Amino acid sequence: MGLIMSLIIGGVAGWLAGNIMKGNGFGVIGNVIVGIVGALVGSFIFTLLGLHAYGILGSLIMATVGAVILLWVVAMIKK
Template identity: 55%
Template sequence: MEVLAFIVIGALAGWLAGQLVKGSGFGLVGNIVIGVVGSFVGGFAFQLLGLHSGSVWGSLVTATVGAVILLYVVRLAKS
């Protein structure tokens, strides 16, 4: 059940990050990948700041922030 929640949160976070950074999503699989990788990036960034999310909403925010950071870094690397 936790894996399914992780995938759903990843998909939502990837879609939200796509809306915020690029203006559109990346398809279901792309959103999941960006959201899942973003959740690790966000978790690392929040840990450095001393923040912790213990709820589903907190996990979604963490994953979305991480996905936005990830997309920003990828955009910088492509330039």
């Protein structure tokens, strides 16, 4: 059940980050990939700041923040 929940949270986080940064999503697979990588980035950043995310909502917020940062960095590199 943990893997399925991670994929769902990753997909939603990727979709939210895509809407925040670009105005649309990246498709189901793209959203999941962006969300999962964003969760790793978010976890790293939250740990550096001494913050903790609990529960599904906390995981979603952390993954979305990480995905937004990831997409921002990619956009800066592309320029």
